[in-house]
Amino acid sequence: MRQDHNRPILKTEAEIEKMRVANKIVARALRLVEEMVRPGISTAEIDGAVENLIRGAGAVPLFKNYPSGNSEVPDFPASICASVDYEVVHGIPKKTRILQAGQIISVDVGAKIDGYCGDAAWTFPVGEVGKKARKLLTVTEECLRSAIAAIRPNGRLYDISGAVQRCAEKNGFSVVRQFVGHGIGAEMHEPPQVPNYISRKENYDMPLGAGMVLAIEPMVNIGGYEVLTAKDGWTVFTRDRSLSAHFEHTVAITANGAEVLSV
Numbered sequence: 001m002r003q004d005h006n007r008p009i010l011k012t013e014a015e016i017e018k019m020r021v022a023n024k025i026v027a028r029a030l031r032l033v034e035e036m037v038r039p040g041i042s043t044a045e046i047d048g049a050v051e052n053l054i055r056g057a058g059a060v061p062l063f064k065n066y067p068s069g070n071s072e073v074p075d076f077p078a079s080i081c082a083s084v085d086y087e088v089v090h091g092i093p094k095k096t097r098i099l100q101a102g103q104i105i106s107v108d109v110g111a112k113i114d115g116y117c118g119d120a121a122w123t124f125p126v127g128e129v130g131k132k133a134r135k136l137l138t139v140t141e142e143c144l145r146s147a148i149a150a151i152r153p154n155g156r157l158y159d160i161s162g163a164v165q166r167c168a169e170k171n172g173f174s175v176v177r178q179f180v181g182h183g184i185g186a187e188m189h190e191p192p193q194v195p196n197y198i199s200r201k202e203n204y205d206m207p208l209g210a211g212m213v214l215a216i217e218p219m220v221n222i223g224g225y226e227v228l229t230a231k232d233g234w235t236v237f238t239r240d241r242s243l244s245a246h247f248e249h250t251v252a253i254t255a256n257g258a259e260v261l262s263v
């Protein structure tokens with residue numbers, strides 16, 4: 001990608017304030033998800049409750065009817081992405097998908113209000129989960145925190161990428177490469193791309209500066225980083241069927257450093 005195509009769209013303080021509102025709705029939705037996740041509940045039931053919360057707040061769910069960009073694949077049918085165990089992202093909620101103790105579920109939520117977007121994701125344990133799954137959740141959350149902590153005014157985009165990659169790999173895990181974080185604002189997906197790894201081949205580097213708003217979203221696998229897409233055209237899963245976790249915050253860069261908006 002050429003650097004000018006990847007140039008961030010800087011936000012004013014007034015725009016960032018609107019993004020605080022959108023992201024607070026997303027954060028509330030994820031707290032509701034955390035309360036609801038338990039053995040026996042379907043992913044469709046969680047989706048319905050989140051859609052009600054978002055619409056009740058006067059916002060619009062960003063993922064509902066998100067275009068697939070492929071005439072063979074229907075647009076995304078739900079308000080959350082619900083990805084269980086070895087599913088990485090973009091899982092479709094279903095009435096028949098009943099959560100079971102010991103599973104992990106990654107839930108991604110997006111909402112738009114007053115012209116501005118919020119986007120965040122979290123992975124939750126379903127009941128008691130095994131030691132490896134617990135470690136995956138702890139490490140992936142730590143990857144997100146260390147990425148945010150790496151943001152400095154006058155820093156570089158690869159500070160974020162490198163922090164995620166180091167945190168995941170020092171714990172023996174891998175970061176997904178095929179999907180990346182992104183700028184966010186009036187559109188959910190804006191430049192720049194925010195990879196969770198450092199690549200010399202692709203020109204991902206740029207200075208960080210006040211007014212940038214980024215959705216930072218490490219996707220971490222216990223096994224290899226390779227992923228595949230299911231026959232439904234949406235659900236992304238690990239090629240080796242190892243467990244995967246996904247934690248995401250929308251983060252504004254201000255003159256004072258990083259501010260997490262999705263809390």
Ligand code: MG
Nearest residue numbers: 119215217248
């Ligand atoms: Mg995102």
